[in-house]
Amino acid sequence: MSEQPGSDPRVDSVYDRYLASLLEGERTECTSVVEGLRAGEVPLRSLYVDLFQRALYQVGDLWEQNRVSVATEHLATAITERMVALVEPGVFGGEARRRVIVVACVADEYHQLGGRMAADLFELHGWRAYFLGANTPHSSLLDLIEKTKPDLVGLSLSIYFNLPSLLAALDAVRAAHPDLPIIVGGQAFRWGGEESLRRYEGVTLVKTVDDLERIATGHGSP
Amino acid sequence: MEAPDSNIAIAAAGWHFLCERAEILVLRVSREGAILHANRHAVELTGIPLEGEPLEHIFLGFADGPVGRRLLDRTGETHLANIRTANGLPETLYFTALPAGDEMVLFGQTDAQEQVRLRKEVLALNHEMGNLSRELTQKNAELAWLNAQKTQFLGMATHDLRKPAGLILSYAEMLEEEASGTLREDHLHLLDTIRASAERMKRVIEDFLDVAMIESGKLNLDMGVAAIEELVKSPLLLVSKSASRRGVVVTTDLAPAGQRLRVDGQKLEQVITNLLSNAVEQSPDGATVQVGSRRHGDGIRFFVTDAGKGFSEEVRGRLFTAFAGTGGQKRDGERSIGLGLAISRRIVEAHGGTMMAESPPGKGATVGFILPAQCLAPMRSDEQNGGVR
Structure with a gap:
């Protein structure tokens, strides 16, 4: 289990599985992880920061170290964008904003x-x-x-x-x-x-x- | 200049790389067009062993004749051709055939620039789709919020209008009853118009209140048990005056007789009243309107058939939607706001049922609803026997 200071332990517990799926281009598996976390009412901020941002930073690091290709990096980004779209309905309240x-x-x-x-x-x-x-x-x-x-x-x-x-x-x-x-x-x-x-x-x-x-x-x- | 032995070694290393490692399709082919050897990439790409196969087998043949033969005949030129691949998707490669002694070697490769352009475009399109999806989600949330605001406003406004409308109606009725002897004929006519308008206003207000209540999720059912005959009694009474005024005859055909239902009786009466008054309204003078029921699978179906003009398929799709413009013109020229069927739908759906509507050309319309098995209560005889139908 990967941990990062201040992150949600429920996200930490699935982080490695999510990252591996992201690098493999396994969209369905990533969706399952994210849906599981949403069902457990993990706050959206934690998903954005502790899962999406952290995983993409790590993919970026791997790319810079020539350990994954640019195609893998692009696919991981596209999947993450899909995951963001999946949870985004919870982001918008709809009420008038000042x-x-x-x-x-x-x-x-x-x-x-x-x-x-x-x-x-x-x-x-x-x-x-x-x-x-x-x-x-x-x-x-x-x-x-x-x-x-x-x-x-x-x-x-x-x-x-x-x-x-x-x-x-x-x-x-x-x-x-x-x-x-x-x-x-x-x-x-x-x-x-x-x-x-x-x-x-x-x-x-x-x-x-x-x-x-x-x-x-x-x-x-x- | 490299020594000849070194050139041979380089050629051998290059050929080995092409055969085992390169992402280029390489085929040794006889001049007659039979595959003699295929490199690893060719076998993986096509998903078939290839050796011994006719060259034509790997190509997707369209109307232009044998593709492989044409490639072999145009030695040294590069041409596009489509091949079948293991994943089922066709792939376009750029093919070049070169002579090699008695044989030919066929190379097939993708255009790297084309792939880069494709990837860039797919990424850009994906971004655009993502942004549109975000905008759509954002706008949906705003619409949902605005709709909730509208419902709240509707509820508050109509609640405040209900009491004055009720007072106007009561006083107009009272005046009609008590002062009719002292009023002139034209004043009586005006008073009748006030009463009829107040009645219409009250109905509209009640519909709005129903919509506001339903949309705010406050439709609570007060479940009880009633026989189907009891459920239609009050609706029949309510439409009898307007029906008899125009000579419209309302007949009933309720089956199974005495069937008892576990429903919110008052709300279902509201649905049946709505269907019946629509049917009377839509039927020509002197026509017959039928209200009936039948078993429908494990449940029961209620229907009201009129002799009116019916409705088109297009209208049918919007018939049970609030404010969908299906209200139409009433007989007295008033425009109906068309909320009755939308309210009916919500009430029926709250019971687990569905609305239905049919309009065979030239045969009026049948509008009704189907209630599921759980709405059927035991018959009195079953209760006595301890069984449930």
């Missing part, structure tokens, strides 16, 4: 799951979270901001080499909305990039899920 966030992945960015899960975590904390998926053109992002008048914009970056696309998106949003708070985050920032954000006013780098939730609950900047 705060709005627009979450997007920048142009050339084909990894969207982190952004989607971040958007869902905001929903769990009572926000209306609009999500624009992978490879969002600036025009679509600006259109949605115009339409929904969000309190916050979140930009996700998974691949460090796409940092110029993120900076271009920040320039575009800043030019149109000088005072709109923006958060950025994603696996790309494991390799640096923080210093390139310093020239932007009101842009906050969010490094952990806890930091993200502090913002979502109003206990952290912005």
Whole structure:
């Protein structure tokens, strides 16, 4: 049984089985694990953080170590996206929301799951979270901001080499909305990039899920 | 320049790699088109041993003649061809035939760029589908919430309207009874219009209250036992006035006679009243409406048949859905809001039953419901004998 500090023991007890199934591309087995956890009323946050995020980080590590192929990594991501869709009905309450966030992945960015899960975590904390998926053109992002008048914009970056696309998106949003708070985050920032954000006013780098939730609950900047 | 021995060794190593490790289909083929040897990948891909098989066996032949023969005849050129695979899905490979002494060697490979493009597109489509699914789930949750708000509002508004509507109706009836002798004819007519309108308003309010109660999940059944004859008595009485006014005759054909049901009698009477008043409303003057029942498998079927215009298949699909636009025009020109059948459906479903509707062309309509076996109560004679039908 794999354990990680602070994680739900019920998730820990099935984690290895889930990860093995994910790497094997066994969608049905993954579904069975997730449905079992949902039936046991494991909180959605634990599923997102202790299962989905943890497993995908581990798959990413294995890929970086050349122990699994990019095809395996893509399949694992696609299965996880399906698992997120499976539990997402529990995320949305439907009632009127006072705060709005627009979450997007920048142009050339084909990894969207982190952004989607971040958007869902905001929903769990009572926000209306609009999500624009992978490879969002600036025009679509600006259109949605115009339409929904969000309190916050979140930009996700998974691949460090796409940092110029993120900076271009920040320039575009800043030019149109000088005072709109923006958060950025994603696996790309494991390799640096923080210093390139310093020239932007009101842009906050969010490094952990806890930091993200502090913002979502109003206990952290912005 | 490598020495000849070294070239032979390199060629042998290369051939061994092609035969055992490479993800390329390699076939040694006789000039007549028989497979002499197949590499590991070819055997795994096709799921058949291949050696000794005619080359044509691996191809999916369409109308264009023998594929293998054509490939062998166009030595050195690369052509697309589809093969049968072990997993049942056809696969398209790029084939090149090269001469090798008295034999031919046929190579088949996928286009790596094509595969990359395919993977990228599939990923993008998967993302799009995921995002649409998220948006749909989000909107569904919002709609469910808005629907609950609507139900709550409907309940509150109609609850507040019920009392004044009831008062208007009572006072109009009282005035009709007590002041008819002192009022002018045109005033009496106005008073009658007030009473009829208040009655209609009260019915609409009651329907809305029923919908609000049902949609908020508060439909509680007060179960009891009643004979089928008792269940139709009150509905027959309630429609008798409007039926006789138009010369519509209502007949009954209830079977099995005396069958007792374990149901919420008041609510089922509401369903039967609704079906009957619809049938009278839809039938032409002087027509006959029949209300009946029959055993239906282990359960029982109630039906009301009218002599009206019936309904189309398209309307039938929406007949029991609230606010689905199937209300239609009433005889007095009023538009029905069409909630009665939706309410009936919920009541019947709460009993474990289902609604039914038929409308053979030119033969009016039959609308009714089927109740399951658990709604059948023992007959009095069975109870005396200690048995249950």
